[in-house]
Amino acid sequence: MLKRVFPIFKWLPEYHKDLLLGDLKAGTITAVMLIPQGLAYAIIAGLPPVYGLYAALLPQIIYALMGTSRQVAIGPVALDSLIVATAIGSLSISGIESIIAAVLLLTLLVGGLQILMGIMRMGVLVNYLSKPVISGFTSAAAVIIGMSQVKYFLGIETSSSNQLQHILASLYQNIGSTQLISVVVCTSTILLILISRKIDRRLPAPLIATLFGIALVAITRWDLQGLSVVGHIPEGLPEFIGTEISTELLAQLLPLAFALAVLGYMEIISIGKGIEEKEEQFNIKPNQELLALGTTNFFGAFFQSYPISASFSRSAVNYQSGVKTNLAGLISAIWVGLFLLFFTQTFYYLPIAVLAGIIMVAVFGLIDIRYAKTLFHTQKDEFFLLVVTMLITLFLGITQGITLGVLLSLLLMVVRSSKPHYAVLGQIKSTQYYKNIERFEKDILIDPELLIFRYDSQLFFGNRDYFKTVLTKEAIQKGSQLRGVILVARGITYIDSSGLSTLQSMIKWFHDKDVRFMVAGAIGPARDILHNSKLDLLIEEKNFFAKTKDAVDNFKGVSYPTEIQKKVSNQTSTKK
Numbered sequence: 419m420l421k422r423v424f425p426i427f428k429w430l431p432e433y434h435k436d437l438l439l440g441d442l443k444a445g446t447i448t449a450v451m452l453i454p455q456g457l458a459y460a461i462i463a464g465l466p467p468v469y470g471l472y473a474a475l476l477p478q479i480i481y482a483l484m485g486t487s488r489q490v491a492i493g494p495v496a497l498d499s500l501i502v503a504t505a506i507g508s509l510s511i512s513g514i515e516s517i518i519a520a521v522l523l524l525t526l527l528v529g530g531l532q533i534l535m536g537i538m539r540m541g542v543l544v545n546y547l548s549k550p551v552i553s554g555f556t557s558a559a560a561v562i563i564g565m566s567q568v569k570y571f572l573g574i575e576t577s578s579s580n581q582l583q584h585i586l587a588s589l590y591q592n593i594g595s596t597q598l599i600s601v602v603v604c605t606s607t608i609l610l611i612l613i614s615r616k617i618d619r620r621l622p623a624p625l626i627a628t629l630f631g632i633a634l635v636a637i638t639r640w641d642l643q644g645l646s647v648v649g650h651i652p653e654g655l656p657e658f659i660g661t662e663i664s665t666e667l668l669a670q671l672l673p674l675a676f677a678l679a680v681l682g683y684m685e686i687i688s689i690g691k692g693i694e695e696k697e698e699q700f701n702i703k704p705n706q707e708l709l710a711l712g713t714t715n716f717f718g719a720f721f722q723s724y725p726i727s728a729s730f731s732r733s734a735v736n737y738q739s740g741v742k743t744n745l746a747g748l749i750s751a752i753w754v755g756l757f758l759l760f761f762t763q764t765f766y767y768l769p770i771a772v773l774a775g776i777i778m779v780a781v782f783g784l785i786d787i788r789y790a791k792t793l794f795h796t797q798k799d800e801f802f803l804l805v806v807t808m809l810i811t812l813f814l815g816i817t818q819g820i821t822l823g824v825l826l827s828l829l830l831m832v833v834r835s836s837k838p839h840y841a842v843l844g845q846i847k848s849t850q851y852y853k854n855i856e857r858f859e860k861d862i863l864i865d866p867e868l869l870i871f872r873y874d875s876q877l878f879f880g881n882r883d884y885f886k887t888v889l890t891k892e893a894i895q896k897g898s899q900l901r902g903v904i905l906v907a908r909g910i911t912y913i914d915s916s917g918l919s920t921l922q923s924m925i926k927w928f929h930d931k932d933v934r935f936m937v938a939g940a941i942g943p944a945r946d947i948l949h950n951s952k953l954d955l956l957i958e959e960k961n962f963f964a965k966t967k968d969a970v971d972n973f974k975g976v977s978y979p980t981e982i983q984k985k986v987s988n989q990t991s992t993k994k
Contacts, residue, residue: 423709426483429743437742444741445749448491448732450622452750453757455494455732455780457648457765458773462499462563463724464506464578465521466514467648467773468762470494472656473723474754477714482747484710487690487702489741491732491750492714495685496781497559498678498725500566504580504816505674509667520671521724522661527668527675528725529716532683532708541687541704548830550793550800551823552684553786554807558819560784561812563777565589570774573600573646582812599645600771607631607775620738624776631772632765646770651762655755656722677820682715682727683708689728693737731780803830837884838875842892843906843966852906852966866899868973870966872906877917886920893928900933904969908939913947925956936961938969945989 421428456470463469474493481492506520535541565585569576574595576588607627614623634640641647690702715725736746793801803826811819841854844862852870855862869892877885893900913921928935937957940948945962948954954962963969963979971977 422706424483425486425706426744433743433745437745440740440742441746442749444736444739445746446753447620447622447739448736448746449750449753449757450625451732451735452491452493453754454624454628454773454776455729456754457651457768458777458780459494459496459499460724461770461773462496462566462777463494463502463521464517465502465724468651468758469518469521469722469724471754471758472721473718473726475656475723475751475758476721477718477723477726478747478751478754480714480717481710482744482751484706484713485744485747486706486710487686487694488743488746489693489733489737490686490690490702490728491736491747492686492711492728493726493732494724495727495729496563496777497556497685497784498682498727500559500563500580501674501678501681501816502724503578505671505678507578507580508674508817509670518722519662520667522659522719522722523663523667524671524675524678525715525719525723525725526661527671528678528682529712529714529719531676531679532712533716534712535679535683536705536708536712539705541683541708548800548803548827549789550797550804551807551820551827553789554804555811555820555823557785557790558808558811559816560781562816563781567774567777570646570770571601571604571778573597573644573771580816581814597644599640599643600769603631603634603640603645603769604771604775604778607772608779611775611779620735624780627772627776628765628768631769632767635767635769640769641767648765648768648770648773651765653759653762655758658720659722661719673821674817677817678725679712681820682711682725685730686711686728689730689733693733731783799830803827832880835875835878836880838873838881840874840885840888841872843870843872845970850967852970865970866896867901868904868970869893869896869900869902870904870906870970872909874909876912876914877910877921878912878914879916882916882920885917886924889924890927893933900931902934902936902973903928904936904938904963904966904973906938906966907944908941910944911941913944918947918951918953922953922956925953934961934973936963936969936973938963938966942989 452474453471456474457467458470460467460470460473477492481490485492502521502524505524506517509520511517511520562580562582562585565582566578568585568589569592572589572593572595574589574592574597576592577584579585579588607630610627610630611623614621614626635645635647686707687702687704690707694702711727715723718726790801790804793804803823806826807819807823810822814822841856843852844855844858844864845852846858846861847863853862854872855864871889871892873885875881893903925935935957937948940962945954948957963972968977968979972979
């Protein structure tokens with residue numbers, strides 16, 4: 419039990435000193451990236467920069483103890499930071515202390531929900547967030563994050579918003595106050611990061627840009643000419659503080675807390691699986707990841723952390739640096755702790771414009787244009803879903819975007835399941851294969867007396883009328899010559915009561931017309947349902963076949979099933 423909840427006790431006793439160099443290197447490089455990113459992402463969240471470091475400390479320690487992926491690097495991320503800012507922006511509160519208190523309560527909620535989901539083994543929940551919705555949402559969020567940093571690029575004051583049209587309007591109204599110094603610093607930061615990546619992607623580009631910005635301001639003292647800098651960063655580790663719980667505030671924060679809980683889990687699973695697939699290793703355990711992530715957020719809230727998840731960029735660097743175990747996360751946390759204890763004041767002259775440049779470059783990678791192009795050429799309905807989700811997120815808001823995106827995704831699933839694929843089959847000449855007559859039109863032998871009908875979906879209340887309509891249509895098209903129907907049922911995984919009722923009426927309809935009804939390839943769960951509902955008695959045991967060819971041959975009278983064939987085609991969990 420202990421090893422299941424804390425996987426560290428499984429791998430730590432087997433830890434070998436040969437692994438230390440890889441973990442030390444990966445943990446150090448990840449920390450080098452994390453420190454400037456943490457400061458930057460805290461600004462996105464509407465918090466003092468130091469809170470980005472608080473969010474990078476205890477969560478990394480807890481995840482190292484409980485996480486199942488050695489490659490994943492957790493901490494503050496841009497998307498979650500934006501949602502935090504959206505959540506707090508929706509509240510009628512002012513004053514930094516009240517804002518911080520609300521954020522910590524939000525973090526507690528997110529952690530509690532993730533723990534609950536993990537206990538209830540709801541790791542499959544991520545399957546209901548379709549990739550087009552995720553891509554549209556994250557792309558829109560990236561645009562909003564990037565545009566929200568333009569004010570720091572220009573060095574102007576604007577009103578805060580998570581709607582693109584309001585951001586653009588505010589920028590337009592205040593563009594006359596642009597500071598050339600800020601533009602120069604931010605542009606230089608972006609170019610420096612891009613050049614560093616071009617030279618070697620393993621270089622700590624954000625840190626290089628950060629140190630450059632600090633040195634530049636320290637020498638030129640452009641802060642005295644109006645360039646905004648980070649200023650004083652509190653020294654020392656985060657203190658334990660209680661979290662005030664307000665019923666009214668809980669109700670307001672709960673919807674976005676749920677969104678953060680699901681998105682955070684989705685990020686950590688998708689990143690973890692994506693990296694593991696490269697090594698053909700699948701160690702990540704979804705429900706344990708929910709527990710690990712939930713615990714980091716829940717207890718992190720008491721140590722001034724805001725909601726965290728997995729970072730794609732840092733996880734990629736962690737992997738490329740040769741990470742061996744979760745010890746790398748502990749090493750990264752130690753570096754962050756040392757920075758908080760001894761080096762915060764070195765970042766006094768860090769320009770806000772530098773952090774804005776780091777954010778702009780980081781979020782650009784979230785815009786997946788290639789995937790959108792692929793969908794446009796292959797799946798028009800999913801492309802439409804992506805675009806609609808993106809537009810809603812851009813112009814209505816983060817909450818509306820992800821909520822309506824998920825609803826549209828579910829609606830698309832319902833539409834598809836209501837009219838699933840079906841096919842009329844025929845025998846390919848000189849073979850034993852039975853394929854779709856529309857795909858193999860010239861090579862198909864069609865028996866005018868026999869309808870071979872394949873239904874590629876579960877049969878339930880949502881598509882029973884469609885099943886009845888298309889099967890009736892195909893039977894009528896056969897005309898008076900029709901003497902037999904074979905339902906190829908290998909794609910029917912489930913039949914509900916409505917589906918059973920429809921199937922029963924169709925069988926009786928065929929029987930009234932003196933048409934034999936047969937079932938071929940029915941899988942175990944479907945056979946169990948037919949048996950338990952007594953519908954197999956109406957079909958009759960002799961009309962069940964394991965293969966389509968067996969049914970065809972029996973209909974033509976050229977062969978009869980053996981005892982083993984009968985057993986295979988009629989076997990159920992209750993009939994041995």
